[in-house]
Amino acid sequence: MRAALEADRALSGRDDAMLATAVNEAFPRLRARLREQHDDARAQIERDFPWALSALDWDADLLGGLGKERSEVSHTRFLAYLLDSRASHGLGIRPLRELFRLLARLIPGDHTFARLSGDADDAAERLRRVRVIAEHAVEAPAASGAGVEERRCDIWLELVEEGHALVVVIENKVDAGEHDEQLASYEQAVWKWAKDHRRNSFEQRLVFLTPEGRMPDGGDDHAAWLPISYTELAAALAHAARDAAEPGRTLVLLYVSTVAKWILEIPAQLDEVNFARRLAWMHEVIEQGAHRE
């Protein structure tokens, strides 16, 4: 019995060693292929979207120096600031338009965000009318079960027009998980808002923003939420810098640099391994750029 076990262990050990050797031999060519993909993607971005590379290559970023690089509140407030076309950044509707372009791409069969982010004459005017509120206070049923309590949803966007209204809620999660009933309370708040602002048509979109673009905990209970990743968001914001004037252009790229370094953990310095971390973001920039054309 003991001898059989020893023999089995020896066999398994040899198999393990053979597999490790085969993989070790494959690594150089796999690394070379990945490097090739990186270089191709970089060359394409250099050609088509050269401004976007600054955010990857700069050592500097917006929130790192403040020690707020992974502060959810800081990211929420700054993102709301960027999305507000009337804010002092001078970027106008660019960040909001890019976010809506992203939503149009991610939502199957969407027309709403495609129209709002499109080139039609009235689209820009409609985007200018979108109201953006950071940490918007909403009333929700109290956790105790009795009465209502105030909760704050991270970013609330609303567009109220003749006969039509649109609300977009963005729940931003950098590190912490969602609290019990948090998302359900925002869902109820949106419906309450719709009831209070009766329009012939009402549309809502609930967006769940996380570093990796995961679904909210609770699966099917929160099927209404659209997961988007910081990779997708950062690529969209990089596109917003395309034809922007200074200092807005540098401002938004410094923020993208914060996201790249501290949330997506893409270091500015390249080495034999780090280039792999850049690929997903670079491919997203290219993908979003292709959808613009």
Added chain:
Amino acid sequence: MSEQRVGQCLPLYLDNRLLLSALEDEDVLPADIDDDRKLLSQFRERASEQAVMVLEELYGMLFGGNTGTVPYRTDRRRLHARTVREHWYIEGHIFRKHEKNPHAYWNLYLGCLCDKGPAVGLVFGPQDDGSTHVFDALCLQVAPVIGIESANPRTCFTHKSGYKAGVIAAFAQLGAGRQYADLAEDLKTRSDAFFTKFRSDFESAIDG
């Protein structure tokens, strides 16, 4: 049981984790490497088996019975049966004396340390991710004591770790062929050093 040794695939996988995760990403993997894709899938499967085995054995050695590795009452968190196989960690809560609700977690984690290579780490951190700064400060003190360049689990690995606030209290290098018993011994020795020197700092950090 104590003669069990670390296989070859697990350390090799950890050592190349960033590259492998990029290759496994469907958007990144080149289309014309089907044979290599099969090889990598087999490799990952084998490394996962070895990861589960080493983590479960170390959990038994360090947390089973009255081993005293962690001077608190602990439990083991069970999200679902595939957690260890998929994520390569085991975790649970730490309860201080008279504490009914935990304020801290423990985590046995497999990763590739920037300065030590493939390793298993024993990580402690706050249950609620409040301010990271107090744990970041603790990490700076702990690193030289346990002999590591950085004890901050957020930044000390060559790959993403998913940690926000926490401290690596102990680690053991995962060389192919190392006996599990030696890994447990390394973890226990470093964990003892951590709690001897930093127990009160750790508890203050938990309380924010």
